[in-house]
Amino acid sequence: xxxxxxxxxxxHFRGVTAVDNxxxxxxxxxxxxxxxxxxxxxxxxxxxxxxxxxxxxxxVAFDGNDLLxxxxxxxxxxxxxxxxxxxxLFGDLTVWENLTVAAQSRGAVGMVGHMxxxxxxxxxxFRERARVIAQFVGIDDVLERPxxxxxxxxxxxxxxxxxxxxxxxxxxxxxxxSGMDHAETDExxxxxxxxxKCFRLSMLYVEHxxxxxxxxxxxxxxxxFGRLIAEGKPEEVRNNPAxxxxxxxxTHSAVAVG
Amino acid sequence: MSLIGPALVDGVILASLYGxxxxxxxxxxxxxxxINFAQGALAIFAVFILKxxxxxxxxxxxxxxxxxxAGGLIGVAIDRLTLAPVRNQTPLNKSIITIGWLITLQYAxxxxxxxxxxxNISRICxxxxxxxxxxxxxxxxxxxxxxxxxxxxxxxxxxxxxRRTFTGxxxxxxxxxxxxxxxxxxxxxxxxxxxxxxxxxxATIGGILITxxxxxxxxxxxxxxxxxxxxxxxxxxxxxxxRTAIGAVILGMSQELIAIIPxxxxxxxxxxxxxxxxxxxxxxxxxxxxxxxxxxxTEKVVEPFRARWWTYTRWSVLxxxxxxxxxxxxxxxxxxxxxxxxxxxxxxxxxxxxxxxLSLVVLTxxxxxxxxxxxxxxxxxxFFTAIFTARWGLPFFFAVPLAALxxxxxxxxxxxxxxxxxxxxxxxxxxxFTLVGDQLxxxxxxxxxxxxxGQTVNASAGPIDLTDPTAHSLFWTLLxxxxxxxxxxxxxxxxxxxxxxxxxxxxxxxxxxxxxSLTRMKLAAFSLAAGIAGLGGGMFAxxxxxxxxxxxxxxxxxxxxALIILAGxxxxxxxxxxxxxxIWGPVVIKAILGHFGLDPAQAFNWQQLLSGIxxxxxxxxxxxxxxxxxxxxxxxxxxxVKRLRHHGPAPAPGTGVA
Numbered sequence: 036x037x038x039x040x041x042x043x044x045x046x047h048f049r050g051v052t053a054v055d056n057x058x059x060x061x062x063x064x065x066x067x068x069x070x071x072x073x074x075x076x077x078x079x080x081x082x083x084x085x086x087x088x089x090x091x092x093x094x095v096a097f098d099g100n101d102l103l104x105x106x107x108x109x110x111x112x113x114x115x116x117x118x119x120x121x122x123x124l125f126g127d128l129t130v131w132e133n134l135t136v137a138a139q140s141r142g143a144v145g146m147v148g149h150m151x152x153x154x155x156x157x158x159x160x161f162r163e164r165a166r167v168i169a170q171f172v173g174i175d176d177v178l179e180r181p182x183x184x185x186x187x188x189x190x191x192x193x194x195x196x197x198x199x200x201x202x203x204x205x206x207x208x209x210x211x212x213s214g215m216d217h218a219e220t221d222e223x224x225x226x227x228x229x230x231x232k233c234f235r236l237s238m239l240y241v242e243h244x245x246x247x248x249x250x251x252x253x254x255x256x257x258x259x260f261g262r263l264i265a266e267g268k269p270e271e272v273r274n275n276p277a278x279x280x281x282x283x284x285x286t287h288s289a290v291a292v293g
Numbered sequence: 294m295s296l297i298g299p300a301l302v303d304g305v306i307l308a309s310l311y312g313x314x315x316x317x318x319x320x321x322x323x324x325x326x327x328i329n330f331a332q333g334a335l336a337i338f339a340v341f342i343l344k345x346x347x348x349x350x351x352x353x354x355x356x357x358x359x360x361x362x363a364g365g366l367i368g369v370a371i372d373r374l375t376l377a378p379v380r381n382q383t384p385l386n387k388s389i390i391t392i393g394w395l396i397t398l399q400y401a402x403x404x405x406x407x408x409x410x411x412x413n414i415s416r417i418c419x420x421x422x423x424x425x426x427x428x429x430x431x432x433x434x435x436x437x438x439x440x441x442x443x444x445x446x447x448x449x450x451x452x453x454x455x456r457r458t459f460t461g462x463x464x465x466x467x468x469x470x471x472x473x474x475x476x477x478x479x480x481x482x483x484x485x486x487x488x489x490x491x492x493x494x495x496a497t498i499g500g501i502l503i504t505x506x507x508x509x510x511x512x513x514x515x516x517x518x519x520x521x522x523x524x525x526x527x528x529x530x531x532x533x534x535x536r537t538a539i540g541a542v543i544l545g546m547s548q549e550l551i552a553i554i555p556x557x558x559x560x561x562x563x564x565x566x567x568x569x570x571x572x573x574x575x576x577x578x579x580x581x582x583x584x585x586x587x588x589x590x591t592e593k594v595v596e597p598f599r600a601r602w603w604t605y606t607r608w609s610v611l612x613x614x615x616x617x618x619x620x621x622x623x624x625x626x627x628x629x630x631x632x633x634x635x636x637x638x639x640x641x642x643x644x645x646x647x648x649x650x651l652s653l654v655v656l657t658x659x660x661x662x663x664x665x666x667x668x669x670x671x672x673x674x675x676f677f678t679a680i681f682t683a684r685w686g687l688p689f690f691f692a693v694p695l696a697a698l699x700x701x702x703x704x705x706x707x708x709x710x711x712x713x714x715x716x717x718x719x720x721x722x723x724x725x726f727t728l729v730g731d732q733l734x735x736x737x738x739x740x741x742x743x744x745x746x747g748q749t750v751n752a753s754a755g756p757i758d759l760t761d762p763t764a765h766s767l768f769w770t771l772l773x774x775x776x777x778x779x780x781x782x783x784x785x786x787x788x789x790x791x792x793x794x795x796x797x798x799x800x801x802x803x804x805x806x807x808x809x810s811l812t813r814m815k816l817a818a819f820s821l822a823a824g825i826a827g828l829g830g831g832m833f834a835x836x837x838x839x840x841x842x843x844x845x846x847x848x849x850x851x852x853x854x855a856l857i858i859l860a861g862x863x864x865x866x867x868x869x870x871x872x873x874x875x876i877w878g879p880v881v882i883k884a885i886l887g888h889f890g891l892d893p894a895q896a897f898n899w900q901q902l903l904s905g906i907x908x909x910x911x912x913x914x915x916x917x918x919x920x921x922x923x924x925x926x927x928x929x930x931x932x933x934v935k936r937l938r939h940h941g942p943a944p945a946p947g948t949g950v951a
Contacts, residue, residue, distance in 0.1 A: 085806065111808035123806070125799035128792065136796045139789040140808035146817055149788030150781045158789060194803075201807055 036099065037062045038237050039084075039205055044093030046079055046261075053079040054090065055261040061205060066231060066238045068248045071258035072281055077241040078120060080258070081209055084239075085117045086110050098204060112140065116203030118194045120210045120241075126183030130174055130193050133182050134165035137200035165200055171233070172196040172226065187214055195226075199234065206230075208240035212247045224250045249273070257281070300549040306437050308545030309444035310503050312538050314522030316451060317495035319529065319537045321368075324464050324488035326384035328531075328717045330724075330851075331371065331394035333519025335493055336500030338398045339364035341406040343501060361497045367398070368493025369486050375909050377482060382912075385663065385716050390912050392855055396905030399516075399848070403898045440502045447495070452534050464488060516848055517565055520728055521548075523721045524568035528575050531718075547571055566733045569725040576713045576722075610866075622768050634763035639880060641768045642836050643872045644775035648829025650857050650868035650875075651782050656822035657854070658863040659791060661798030662711055662815065666723040667826045668853045669730035672845030673700045674827025675834035676735065679748040688755025693774070693831035697824045704823025708816040715801075727847035735842035747841025750834050762836050771832050778825060783865050794818060852901065855908045874904070 039061040046054040054076040061067045069077050083090040086107030095102040102110060111117075125133050138161035144154030169175045172192050177185060182193055191211060198206055211227075212220045224247050231238065242248050248255065248269070255272045257265040259281040265272055272278055314332055321329045329335075339360045346356035375390050455461035467474040467484045475481055499522075500515065507514055521544060528540030548567045621640050624632025649671045656664050677696035681687045687695070710722050752759035752767075759767045785791045796804040797814045805811060834840050856875055861867025882903075883896035 087802065087805075106810070106812075107805040108808050108810040111806055117806050119802065119806075123800045123803035125796045125803060127799055128795050132792050132795070135789065136792045136804075136809070137807035139792065142789055144789070146785070146790040146821070149790040150785050152784055152788075154789065161789075197803075197807060 038065075038098060039239065040094075040096040041080075041084070042094040042096075044080070044083055044090040044095065046076075046083060046088065046090045052261050054083065057093075057258070057261070057263055059256050059263075059266075061237050061239050063204075063237055064231070064235065065253045066227070066240075066251055067254045067256065068252040069239065069241050069256050069258060070243075070245075070248055071264075074260075075258040075281075076261040077258055078209060079261075081117075081207055081241055084110075085115060085207055108140075111201060111203075114202070114204035115207065116198035116201045116205070117207035118191070118198055118209055118211060120213070122187065122190045122194055124182040124190055124193055124197075127181060129179050130169070130182055130185070131165065131178040133193055133197050134169060134200045135161055137197045138162075138165050140201070161200075165196075168196050168199045171230075172199070188219060191215075195230075199230070204236055206236055206238045206240075208238060208242075210241055210243060212242065212244045215244075217246070220244055220247050221250075223247065227251050296553040297550075300553050301546070302433060302437070304542075304546035304549035306440055306506070306545075307548060308542040309441045310499055310506075310518070311522045311525040311545055312448060312541035313444050313495050313499035313502070314518065315525040315529070315537050315541055316448065316534060317492035317499070318523060318526040319531055319534060320451070320464075320488050320495075321492040322526070322531050324467050325372070325376065325387070325485050327376065327387045327391060328384075328523070328526075328721065329371075329391045329492060330388060330519070330523075330720075331391045331398055332492065332496045332522065333500075333515040334395045334398035334402070335364055335367055335371075336496040336503075336519075337515045338367065338402045339493075339497035340500040340504055341402050345406060357501060360501065361494050364493040364497030364500075365490040366493065368489035368491075368496070372485050372489040373482075375913060376485070379913050380481075385720075386912050388717055388720070389855075389858060390909050392851060393905050393908035393912065395519075396852060396855055396901055396908065398905075400898045400902040400905065404895060404902060436505055443498065443502060447498070448534065448538055451491075455534070460484075460487060517728060520721075520724050520847070521565065521568055524572050524725050527572055527718060527721050544568060544571055563733060566729040569722070569729045572722055572725055573710045576710055618772060622765060622772065637765070637768045638763045638836065639876050641762070641771045642833060643869075643876045644771035645829050645831075645833030645836060646875055647775050647868050647872035648778050648832060649826045649853060650829075650860075650871045651778055651865065652822040652824075652826035652829065653854060653857045654862065654865060654868050655782060655785070655794075655825065656818055657857070658867075659786065659794040659798065660814065660818040662818060663716065663720040663854070664707070664723045664822070665720050665854055666707065666726045666730070666850050667822065668830075668845055668850035669727045669847070670700055670704060670823040670826035671830030671833065672730055672735055672840075673703055673823075674830030675840045675845065676748055677827070678831035678834045679750045679840050682754060683749045683751040686751070686754050688757075689752050689759055689770070689835055690755065690757075693828060693835070696831040697828035700827025700830070701820040701824035703827075704820040705816055707823075708819030711815050711819060712812055724847070724851075727850050731842060731845065731847050735845055747839040747844075749839045750837060752835050759835055762838075767835065771835070774828070774832050778828065779865050779868070782825075786865070852904065855904055859904060859908050859911050878903070 037060040039059075041057060041059045043056045043058055044054060045052065045056055057076075057080055059067070059069070069080065071077055079088065082088045083093075084095065084102065086105070089103065093103075097110070097113060097115060100113065102113075102115075105113060125136065128136070135158075139158070142154065142157050142161065144157060148154055166175070166178075169178055172195060174189055174192050174196060177189060182190065185193065191214075195208075195211065212223055215223060227238065228251060230236070252269055255265075255267065255269055256263060257272060257275070257278050264277045264281060265275045267275070314336070318329055318332055321327060342363050343356050343360035346359060347353060351359075371391065371394050375394070376387055379387060379390070455465055463474065463479045464484050464487065466477070467479065467481055474484070499518075503515075503518060522541075525541040525544045526537055528543060529537035531537075544567070548564050551567055552564050618640070620632050621637055624637065649667055652670070653664065653667050656662050656667070674693075674696045677699050678689075678692050681692035681695055682689060685692075707723055707726055711719055714722060757766050757770070758764075759770060761767070785794075793804070793809050793814060796807070796809055797811060797818075801811055804814075830845075837844070852875075853871075856871040857867060860871035860874065878900035879896040882899045883893045886896055886899065887893045
């Protein structure tokens with residue numbers, strides 16, 4: 036059984052069908068990417084998974100559980116970590132605090148307990164985890180700085196590290212390499228490979244940058260106008276005529292093929 | 294049937310008044326993203342200009358024109374002087390500037406025109422009130438017809454203006470995208486000035502029309518109407534004028550109609566409490582009303598160098614404060630003097646109100662939920678305390694915490710709409726709730742308050758008698774109460790729960806993505822804050838012989854938010870500074886006024902005026918407040934050192950500043 040099983044999710048926005056009967060699978064340990072031209076419905080599909088919007092129809096099973104029945108924060112606790120297309124950090128908190136917030140959300144001590152100074156042991160354990168992850172991602176030199184004072188690339192890394200602190204089984208990455216140049220993208224691809232190896236998790240990412248997609252994906256789904264027009268291993272997708280048509284702008288013929 | 298007819302007529306009139314005020318709010322919101330909380334205060338100020346002129350035998354028509362023009366110009370002044378310098382700040386920060394103007398204008402009217410005392414402005418024109426027409430068997434006087442006609446004409450005219458004229462379209466464009474509008478060659482400053490002029494004019498016309506209905510006008514009454522019109526604007530989604538009109542009609546009608554439902558007729562306060570209920574219901578029926586981005590009171594990015602400096606200084610400041618309080622606490626030099634009885638009483642009050650300010654630090658500073666109703670929660674705590682001590686005979690150390698526990702669930706009532714609305718809209722909802730507390734509970738003889746006479750507090754039960762307000766025991770009790778709450782809030786601030794609160798404040802989406810439940814966090818924050826405010830209210834009540842509705846008026850809740858922003862919204866020390874300013878301000882100002890031969894009885898009004906002005910300058914110059922700027926002081930030092938190192942021939946020894 037696959038870790039994530041999406042079956043026929045559909046989402047309409049005032050008559051526009053943003054996602055049309057999308058089905059996909061992410062197996063354990065797999066890196067899957069979701070690509071497509073602008074407005075193809077990639078981010079909407081993502082938001083349906085993480086809970087920012089709820090699909091109109093369809094079924095999503097995550098690790099055997101019905102994902103759509105869970106409120107958004109429960110999905111995170113169930114092992115679904117995510118990053119955002121436009122970075123969403125806790126700007127006034129330090130990088131360090133950004134990471135511990137995520138680690139701590141699995142803590143057992145409540146608010147009243149904290150007011151009376153409880154939960155020190157638990158906190159120490161979470162801090163240790165946050166420190167290890169910060170080192171792994173390479174942001175351990177900026178831990179004490181407020182997140183909003185960092186340059187964009189480090190903000191993206193912080194967001195990634197924060198998602199890792201949740202101990203996720205599946206990472207959803209929404210255009211993680213946007214705004215990076217070639218060298219940075221290559222470095223980022225290597226980081227993703229290392230993360231997969233060391234944390235033993237699966238990844239699903241939406242991406243524009245074909246360089247990154249081709250470098251790290253095990254399997255690729257291609258969306259256009261909300262519909263799946265192709266899927267397969269990187270080399271299969273690369274040569275698929277429908278995909279080429281969609282990316283070159285012959286959108287009408289692409290829809291006809293799909 | 295005999296009741297429904299007049300109620301409908303009254304509903305239409307109310308609706309047109311709310312419509313006028315709300316239209317001004319919506320126009321301003323649409324061009325600058327700011328909710329103008331000063332709309333009502335602006336109306337009061339302009340109406341008092343009108344009154345002063347007619348008192349000097351200027352004919353009504355001319356006086357009204359002058360007042361309307363003045364209202365518009367005040368609007369432009371607010372925009373030009375205080376909003377233009379901060380165009381790129383968040384709409385929430387800018388709206389807080391208008392809260393500063395609300396306080397400033399209201400108390401300027403009190404000081405200039407003696408507006409604190411009810412003043413009669415009986416009619417729009419000399420004979421209008423007397424001419425009664427029979428419309429469908431109902432008596433309608435000329436005044437009401439003028440009111441409704443004016444609103445309808447103005448509303449229609451404005452709709453045409455925004456659809457057909459270039460300026461109108463430019464204003465709508467600016468509301469969609471300021472930068473694009475600028476590129477099209479439209480001056481944003483000009484558009485904004487027009488919007489504020491219109492807003493001021495509409496406020497004044499609404500104020501002039503509303504006054505004869507009220508019979509008497511004082512600076513507090515219009516606050517109620519301001520809240521109603523904000524509610525109407527919110528009902529209309531704050532975007533379109535026709536929808537605002539519908540919102541005003543719904544609100545006006547429901548207020549008049551609910552008052553004639555047989556079972557509810559005995560509750561006069563119900564009328565103005567309706568706004569809160571209508572907003573909450575509307576938000577749940579139509580969640581689109583609440584579509585805004587989250588905003589918090591922003592601070593500057595301050596690198597953590599400050600933390601080290603502040604740690605050392607904090608302990609010395611705390612030590613000095615502790616020593617000072619010890620001296621006040623053991624002092625027995627009679628009534629006067631630094632450590633005398635009178636001062637001890639004032640300090641006791643500082644500790645009670647300090648807790649209310651702490652509740653704002655938690656709710657607004659930590660979790661980013663703007664609350665304009667914290668002092669109403671304090672009121673609930675105070676009335677509960679009064680009942681528990683005087684009627685049930687409970688000792689205070691049992692009654693006050695119990696009152697806090699009873700107030701905490703009331704916080705949930707606000708917490709629930711807060712799940713749907715954020716930022717400015719939430720501020721309006723909380724403001725509407727102050728009326729529920731004031732009108733439905735505090736001002737009524739049932740069930741909480743003793744009516745206008747108030748509810749007696751009896752602090753004599755139990756082993757410690759706190760009846761004497763200058764006694765050492767009262768001071769020490771409240772000091773301990775405040776210290777316990779402060780330490781709790783400090784512990785919370787540094788704990789993982791505190792960080793989860795900050796996470797919700799900084800980005801709700803990201804907080805959800807790391808597994809934080811917004812529902813749980815917000816409800817916890819609101820009930821915790823209500824509980825702390827209730828505790829503070831109960832402590833404050835112990836210093837008084839009895840508590841009554843004016844002690845907890847809606848305007849005070851607004852002042853409390855203003856003062857804590859002034860002092861430092863994110864700091865526990867800010868709460869103490871704010872409480873000291875609130876209690877000691879009038880005492881000090883009274884002395885100064887006496888020195889200059891002014892009326893010392895006006896001290897409270899001067900303090901309010903001062904805090905309004907200071908709030909405006911705080912938001913413009915330094916959003917982290919007084920405590921925040923203290924913390925940043927060494928930063929200035931750092932900058933100087935860096936400069937010297939760059940330009941000076943001999944570099945200063947390394948201080949490890951990155």
